[in-house]
Amino acid sequence: MKILLIILGALLLLAIWISLDFQFGRKAQLARITRINYPIRESNLQIFTTGPELFSDYFSLLKNANHHIHILFYIVKVDLISKEFFAILKSKAQSGVEVRLLLDWMGCRNISRRVIEDLKRANIKFAFCHIPRLPFLFYxxxxxxxxxxxxxxxKTxxxxGFNIGKEYIDQDPKLKPWRDYHLKISGEGAADLQREFLKDWRMATKTNLLNNSIYFPELEKGNSRHQVLPSEGFYLEETFSTLIRKAESTIIIGTPYFIPSKRIFADLLKALKRGVRLKVLVPHMTDHLFVKEASFRYLRRLIQEGAEVYDYMKGFYHAKVIVIDDKICDIGTANFDKRSIFLNHEINCFIFDRAFIERVRNILEIDLLNSKQITLSELNKPNLLRSIKxxxxxxxxxxx
Known part of the structure; x- marks a missing residue:
């Protein structure tokens, strides 16, 4: 009995510590955030939806870099494609091109010290970002x-949504084919991505390169109007909410994880009540525990109110996209979930070019054809294990 009380007491103290750590950690984070509003730019945009197509283009451009390569990824796996990726970067660094590689510590914690030292010996400037630290270790x-x-x-x-790993090039039998949306931005918008990278690099390494003009060459305008929107666990909720409240006829949301905030969910319900047609596209298969079950309570209510919800059946759907009235399209790194809204550092791109949005709509129509509409009866069918989850x-x- 005494041992049980000790265990319960320890668990209670742990719960209190986590709660306080999270509360004060978030307060400290919000105090540091300053909202960045980049202007509307004009660039040439290209969208990739499959890994082999993207990485063929991406690796080719890396090999042709002349002055610098700046890279930030959430996940880089240890497999054959990552070896090819690292080999390209080492070759460029050894030829005199500046290479900076910034990786999220949690997403890339599987990368060994030996690999990191090998990259550094090749003259690659390497750093982890977002390493857990005191005093708010849990947060x-x-x-x-x-x-x-x-x-x-x-310049480019x-x-x-793509990271570096075998699943992203359809080499994981459980998640193939991988469906995702990734943008290539050539022109003005590249400068805003550069600024965000250099801010993240400064935070991780305490090295400030933001005032170095060599990283900001003169850029030509392109054909598509767009705006880069960074977020750091704040403002994204307001941004999504504003988009939804402005919708007049249609909203299409594609996301691997549908776990909206209370405010955004209320906005979606109001949109349905005023006659807006809402389509939500999510993956049938899942790559993380509980994320699918977490979406069901929201999807049930939306279907009840007239929304159309689709399960993507042809592989794993990982795209992050919102299209409003065919006038605004959002493509980026943020999922339609609470983690992206309230915790993560994300970067999205709002696109205002009708021709490009039509291209995205055509891609979405193909993805919807490869999907199955979910019915309320399916979600309400008794299932004890699902209910527990x-x-x-x-x-x-x-x-x-």
Missing amino acids: SSQVRNHRKMTIIDG GYMG EQAAKAISFFL
């Missing part, structure tokens, strides 16, 4: 840099 372990972006010679940038997911939905 800092939850705040991740979920951005995936690359800037080459200050990549951003979107739903309750567990509800309790930890903020951290999924």
